[in-house]
Amino acid sequence: MTAQFHDPVNKVNADEQLPENTPHKKHGVVVGVDGSKRSLAAAVWALREAARINEPLTLVSAYTLPIFPSVAVDAATGGHEDSALAQSCRQILEATTAELGETDVEIRTAVEMGDPASVLVDYSYDAELLVAGPRGRGGFLGLLVGSVSRGLPARAQCPVVLVPRGAEASRAGTNAPVVVASDGSEQGRVAMLRAAEEALRRVPTCRLRVITAMAPVSSAVEWLPSTVDERAMFDELRDKINAGVAWLQDHFPKLEIESEVIDGVPVDAVVAESESARLTVVGTRGLGGFTGALLGSTSQGIASHARGPVMIVPYADDPRLEDRAEYGPMIDQEPTE
Structure with missing residues (x-):
């Protein structure tokens, strides 16, 4: 063609906001x-x-x-x-x-x-x-x-x-899931919603894999007291991600969703998942984990080393966020800029 x-x-002024119900x-x-x-x-x-x-x-x-x-x-x-x-x-x-x-x-x-x-x-x-x-x-x-x-x-x-070079080939014929990295923030939950939509829109519909990561505490923060129970922290994070998955499942009842808490550095986890995911989804702002990383120096790691397509989702108000608290524990720390 x-x-x-x-x-x-035609440029749009960066200070202008698009009206609601924006046309196609x-x-x-x-x-x-x-x-x-x-x-x-x-x-x-x-x-x-x-x-x-x-x-x-x-x-x-x-x-x-x-x-x-x-x-x-x-x-x-x-x-x-x-x-x-x-x-x-x-x-x-x-x-x-x-x-x-x-x-x-x-x-x-x-x-x-x-x-x-x-x-x-x-x-x-x-x-x-x-x-x-x-x-x-x-x-x-x-x-x-x-x-x-x-x-x-x-x-x-x-x-x-x-899209890294070499990752442009379709993974639709494989069992590759859509992966979403969440840190429990509102921004992370927006990314979860978009990732679920992306999984459902793909033919055939693929499963959604929700991951979060906890860097090893003892090696990362040596000044913490030895009584810190890493297992308890890990279990608490797992309970929160499971609650988030329950919330997401109710909004997308036909979608197959799995979750995992990964013991490791968040950016490394994203890069590893991107190698086999059909699409890896993250948010733009958050608590210093997956989403917060995209505003700091660790964004270089994701951008430079991802092995598959990575979607970065901007934050936007979504009415589906309003009922998240009904499904269990959340990370209640305020997001950092």
Whole structure:
């Protein structure tokens, strides 16, 4: 099919809030591309996801103009530079579209001038999903292993999926579950709800695996008294995750749900699960565990070492959260910023 190019997208002010009952989101599944093989892997996964949910696929490439030390730069030269960079982006989009091959999915392409992460955030206001690879050549994907990896998932207005190179192949034909990492926070519960929806939407419906992790106390915090009962702490965490699963099961009675408390570092647990999961889901903010990690330096570990697609779900109010307390113990600590 022939892709349609346009420059640029209509921006949405980051300070504006979308109204309730927002109509169908026009960009569908958005993927940032920069011409790298990792970018192509993300586009392949995004195309399949767009087909699965019957949405268009929007390929976006962005560029920034170099900053010259002198203000006395010939305006004509600047214009030529702008045109050349835009043309390079168009060529990248054309090559990516060709690599994706024939498809019934509507493919749209756009060239944008601006910081790649900010461009993606702008698109997220009217997108069902953002997709990118965790590494690249310094464009969209390269930013995700730098400081922007902390900002993009938190700033995006829709879920963000990171697809490592080599993980673009479908795992639908396997027994792979959708995995959700939860730390007991409200943000973690939002991620659980989205993960359950993702599991039900996949054909055939796959099971949902809910995990949480407890890092070894004795080795991590040596100043704690020796009387600390790690087994009791582990059992308490297991009771809380089981209560969360009971709550989730009532909202999704047809879904097969399993849970496990993993003895280990949360980020390591996410990375290990991503190797065999159909999709691994985490939240953007929380108590310093899975969700909180995405705002700290450990986000680098998830972004750099995940072995399968990881969906990062932004927090949003959900009426289904209101009855969680009826199902048993919760972590009642306030989330940290």
